[in-house]
Amino acid sequence: xxxxxxxxxxxxxxxxxxxxxxxxxxxxxxxxxxxxxxxxxxxxxxxxxxxxxxxxxxxxxxxxxxxxxxxxxxxxxxxxxxxxxxxxxxxxxxxxxxxxxxxxxxxxxxxxxxxxxxxxxxxxxxxxxxxxxxxxxxxxxxxxxxxxxxxxxxxxxxxxxxxxxxxxxxxxxxxxxxxxxxxxxxxxxxxxxxxxxxxxxxxxxxxxxxxxxxxxxxxxxxxxxxxxxxxxxxxxxxxxxxxxxxxxxxxxxxxxxxxxxxxxxxxxxxxxxxxxxxxxx
Amino acid sequence: xxxxxxxxxxxxxxxxxxxxxxxxxxxxxxxxxxxxxxxxxxxxxxxxxxxxxxxxxxxxxxxxxxxxxxxxxxxxxxxxxxxxxxxxxxxxxxxxxxxxxxxxxxxxxxxxxxxxxxxxxxxxxxxxxxxxxxxxxxxxxxxxxxxxxxxxxxxxxxxxxxxxxxxxxxxxxxxxxxxxxxxxxxxxxxxxxxxxxxxxxxxxxxxxxxxxxxxxxxxxxxxxxxxxxxxxxxxxxxxxxxxxxxxxxxxxxxxxxxxxxxxxxxxxxxxxxxxxxxxxxxxxxxxxxxxxxxxxxxxxxxxxxxxxxxxxxxxxxxxxxxxxxxxxxxxxxxxxxxxxxxxxxxxxxxxxxxxxxxxxxxxxxxxxxxxxxxxxxxxxxxxxxxxxxxxxxxxxxxxxxxxxxxxxxxxxxxxxxxxxxxxxxxxxxxxxxxxxxxxxxxxxxxxxxxxxxxxxxxxxxxxxxxxxxxxxxxxxxxxxxxxxxxxxxxxxxxxxxxxxxxxxxxxxxxxxxxxxxxxxxxxxxxxxxxxxxxxxxxxxxxxxxxxxxxxxxxxxxxxxxxxxxxxxxxxxxxxxxxxxxxxxxxxxxxxxxxxxxxxxxxxxxxxxxxxxxxxxxxxxxxxxxxxxxxxxxx
Numbered sequence: 001x002x003x004x005x006x007x008x009x010x011x012x013x014x015x016x017x018x019x020x021x022x023x024x025x026x027x028x029x030x031x032x033x034x035x036x037x038x039x040x041x042x043x044x045x046x047x048x049x050x051x052x053x054x055x056x057x058x059x060x061x062x063x064x065x066x067x068x069x070x071x072x073x074x075x076x077x078x079x080x081x082x083x084x085x086x087x088x089x090x091x092x093x094x095x096x097x098x099x100x101x102x103x104x105x106x107x108x109x110x111x112x113x114x115x116x117x118x119x120x121x122x123x124x125x126x127x128x129x130x131x132x133x134x135x136x137x138x139x140x141x142x143x144x145x146x147x148x149x150x151x152x153x154x155x156x157x158x159x160x161x162x163x164x165x166x167x168x169x170x171x172x173x174x175x176x177x178x179x180x181x182x183x184x185x186x187x188x189x190x191x192x193x194x195x196x197x198x199x200x201x202x203x204x205x206x207x208x209x210x211x212x213x214x215x216x217x218x219x220x221x222x223x224x225x226x227x228x229x230x231x232x233x234x235x236x237x238x239x240x241x242x243x244x245x246x247x248x249x250x251x252x253x254x255x256x257x258x259x260x261x262x263x264x265x266x267x268x269x270x271x272x273x274x275x276x277x278x279x280x281x
Numbered sequence: 282x283x284x285x286x287x288x289x290x291x292x293x294x295x296x297x298x299x300x301x302x303x304x305x306x307x308x309x310x311x312x313x314x315x316x317x318x319x320x321x322x323x324x325x326x327x328x329x330x331x332x333x334x335x336x337x338x339x340x341x342x343x344x345x346x347x348x349x350x351x352x353x354x355x356x357x358x359x360x361x362x363x364x365x366x367x368x369x370x371x372x373x374x375x376x377x378x379x380x381x382x383x384x385x386x387x388x389x390x391x392x393x394x395x396x397x398x399x400x401x402x403x404x405x406x407x408x409x410x411x412x413x414x415x416x417x418x419x420x421x422x423x424x425x426x427x428x429x430x431x432x433x434x435x436x437x438x439x440x441x442x443x444x445x446x447x448x449x450x451x452x453x454x455x456x457x458x459x460x461x462x463x464x465x466x467x468x469x470x471x472x473x474x475x476x477x478x479x480x481x482x483x484x485x486x487x488x489x490x491x492x493x494x495x496x497x498x499x500x501x502x503x504x505x506x507x508x509x510x511x512x513x514x515x516x517x518x519x520x521x522x523x524x525x526x527x528x529x530x531x532x533x534x535x536x537x538x539x540x541x542x543x544x545x546x547x548x549x550x551x552x553x554x555x556x557x558x559x560x561x562x563x564x565x566x567x568x569x570x571x572x573x574x575x576x577x578x579x580x581x582x583x584x585x586x587x588x589x590x591x592x593x594x595x596x597x598x599x600x601x602x603x604x605x606x607x608x609x610x611x612x613x614x615x616x617x618x619x620x621x622x623x624x625x626x627x628x629x630x631x632x633x634x635x636x637x638x639x640x641x642x643x644x645x646x647x648x649x650x651x652x653x654x655x656x657x658x659x660x661x662x663x664x665x666x667x668x669x670x671x672x673x674x675x676x677x678x679x680x681x682x683x684x685x686x687x688x689x690x691x692x693x694x695x696x697x698x699x700x701x702x703x704x705x706x707x708x709x710x711x712x713x714x715x716x717x718x719x720x721x722x723x724x725x726x727x728x729x730x731x732x733x734x735x736x737x738x739x740x741x742x743x744x745x746x747x748x749x750x751x752x753x754x755x756x757x758x759x760x761x762x763x764x765x766x767x768x769x770x771x772x773x774x775x776x777x778x779x780x781x782x783x784x785x786x787x788x789x790x791x792x793x794x795x796x797x798x799x800x801x802x803x804x805x806x807x808x809x810x811x812x813x814x815x816x817x818x819x820x821x822x823x824x825x826x827x828x829x830x831x832x833x834x835x836x837x838x839x840x841x842x843x844x845x846x847x848x849x850x851x852x853x854x855x856x857x858x859x860x861x862x863x864x865x866x867x868x869x870x871x872x873x874x875x876x877x878x879x880x881x882x883x884x885x886x887x888x889x890x891x892x893x894x895x896x897x898x899x900x901x902x903x904x905x906x907x908x909x910x911x912x913x914x915x
Contacts, residue, residue, distance in 0.1 A: 059759075063795050115790075115799060116797060116799050117799060117801075117837070118800070150794055151792050151799060180489075182521055183486055183489055183490070186486045187549075188489065188549075197489075217837045217839075218837060219800070221778070
């Protein structure tokens with residue numbers, strides 16, 4: 001239209017253009033796949049996941065609002081399972097009441113619109129206290145993504161991960177709160193050595209521990225035709241990133257991608273619980 | 282490594298084990314248990330009396346190793362380690378190392394009898410202290426620890442303590458240091474199954490590669506000192522994150538020299554630490570001497586550990602251009618010409634390289650709107666209610682369009698249309714070629730914010746506290762986002778997120794599609810400054826009326842740094858790869874390091890700088906209320 005108006009020399013009201021660096025993206029269709037399987041090892045099933053998707057129209061626009069959570073519990077006597085399960089439910093319920101309900105029920109009430117970063121952080125901090133009360137010996141990782149419009153907002157503790165898959169590349173968004181990750185950052189060990197490090201399972205931050213919990217938050221723009229993968233260490237410690245990418249790229253749907261990702265992890269000998277959630281936009 | 286498996290409560294280190302010996306129990310018909318002194322891991326330490334000395338009450342420490350593990354191999358390892366501790370202690374002779382008296386097996390348990398060290402360990406001391414410990418005491422202890430570490434490291438091969446931490450350092454009533462717990466039982470912690478919670482705490486990074494060496498003990502000493510001086514327990518922090526918690530921010534009583542010694546010990550790279558315990562001891566001695574010296578200390582004398590002084594060097598403008606009244610408008614540069622409005626009613630065109638007058642265009646009132654160049658036109662508003670488009674070459678008028686009140690908003694052009702607000706409560710879309718009104722959108726109050734325009738929507742703030750998103754084509758409202766006060770700040774649109782300040786003190790990040798706040802950062806004053814973003818640093822920069830310049834991580838919404846100026850900051854930042862330039866009402870233009878927020882330089886104009894700087898080639902341009910327009914080196 002810009003070119004047209006120049007050519008014709010006519011004054012026309014400004015029109016939407018097809019391109020633009022800061023262009024608003026809308027009408028995104030979102031599709032979710034999710035799978036969690038129990039490992040063959042001696043540990044009980046300690047992973048948990050949740051997904052919740054709505055889309056609401058505003059004029060011709062379709063606004064998606066989608067939440068995904070993965071958690072990997074730890075601690076004996078089923079403490080890990082209780083912790084991950086409880087944490088996922090508590091965080092889900094919190095986000096539901098503070099974002100989904102105002103989003104659907106009170107769209108014009110600014111008082112009901114708390115910033116996403118605050119809601120997610122408070123949700124995880126509140127869950128931290130309750131999980132600790134309910135299960136003093138347990139703890140859990142938790143990675144939560146809220147997809148809102150063309151952005152995803154992530155909140156995270158522990159070593160479950162979020163990856164962005166876009167333009168045939170895969171990039172890790174979250175930072176593992178693990179000792180080995182700090183050692184990698186400091187150049188003491190390589191990522192490959194970390195996979196074999198005797199203390200590779202030691203986390204310095206997790207949900208369900210006494211005291212204050214610092215939550216990582218992260219705003220991630222989601223380009224068109226991108227995907228967000230949330231997974232526990234059962235997947236990422238067994239399947240290399242390039243194989244994750246090729247598996248996702250080859251799959252016809254997010255659900256089949258998740259099925260195949262989990263298959264790959266088991267083929268590579270993962271005896272841990274494996275959980276994958278894939279959000280495709 | 283301090284870590285705990287998830288099945289153990291964190292306080293287990295101090296609780297009394299259920300199967301501990303009862304008071305009164307006698308071992309080897311000689312050592313009468315008095316009480317449990319402490320426990321941790323697989324060991325329990327008792328306070329006991331040596332009955333061999335009937336006439337005197339000779340007190341000793343009895344350390345008991347219990348192995349609950351059914352595996353023979355693990356049990357053998359524990360016993361072997363315990364024997365090693367006994368042999369180690371028996372071969373050492375230093376006043377800070379407790380004497381060993383006896384070693385024996387009884388009832389499937391292994392015992393070590395040692396000198397009883399009276400006093401408190403440093404962990405108890407710091408836990409009981411309401412404030413960080415006195416730097417003088419910490420230096421004194423650290424010097425003694427360096428002495429004993431020097432002794433241990435002088436063995437061939439060097440004896441590496443490997444587990445230096447506050448709970449392993451005892452202090453008696455005289456202030457003498459004793460190292461306790463030579464049990465080097467790391468072997469038991471390896472290769473455990475399942476994810477667990479733990480933290481590095483005090484040991485150095487290389488110890489987790491399996492390379493304990495003497496300089497690692499110096500790191501652990503640095504970590505211990507950091508804990509004592511800040512009360513920040515490293516076991517509660519991400520591993521190896523001491524450099525993220527500057528000591529002097531927490532405890533201003535710590536001198537720069539002491540801080541430098543501790544941070545040198547805590548270098549990640551062992552080669553950058555002190556070469557030996559003796560070297561660290563000498564550095565601490567020097568700090569001690571300085572801090573106890575009665576004579577006034579020159580900061581130069583603190584070298585080489587004194588932190589670098591801030592740089593506040595002279596900045597000489599390339600040129601200064603004098604207007605006839607205040608310059609509050611923000612300059613813009615195009616094709617080597619600077620355009621800026623002044624309170625003297627004129628819009629000026631000034632040569633950017635030499636500061637020479639090119640032309641000026643008089644309006645009927647003061648100009649606080651900032652000019653915008655589009656093609657061969659320069660567009661701006663005036664308090665005479667009119668929006669002007671001038672030919673940028675000549676200053677001749679292309680068109681002018683009146684509104685019904687002052688125009689303080691600065692126009693933006695997109696898709697051949699001008700978007701601009703007015704104090705007449707309207708936001709206008711005009712054709713850029715002729716100034717004809719395409720649509721107008723009415724708000725309940727002034728529109729002084731300037732717009733951000735995407736191919737589909739235009740975003741601006743208004744004095745009713747709302748950020749509006751309108752359809753560019755029709756001017757129809759798509760959404761509004763309500764803040765609690767007036768929005769004068771100009772929204773910044775980047776990757777589907779609107780960043781905008783409000784006079785409710787917040788900087789907001791709003792999803793441009795779902796109009797939901799992704800994060801907000803609260804300053805302590807109005808935010809009328811326009812945010813600027815650097816793709817290089819990923820930071821959003823903005824000024825606040827609380828006097829600070831803020832850098833907020835755009836992904837987390839958390840503050841990366843802030844820099845305090847001497848007055849409210851209503852100017853908006855200009856960003857290059859390295860630096861942020863911003864004015865303050867304290868009269869200065871500041872150049873700050875974009876990543877760290879350190880001062881690069883500041884330039885005093887003598888009157889408040891509310892104009893926002895702009896960068897072109899090798900210069901930064903800014904106006905001042907002292908009537909001048911400046912060109913300064915970057």
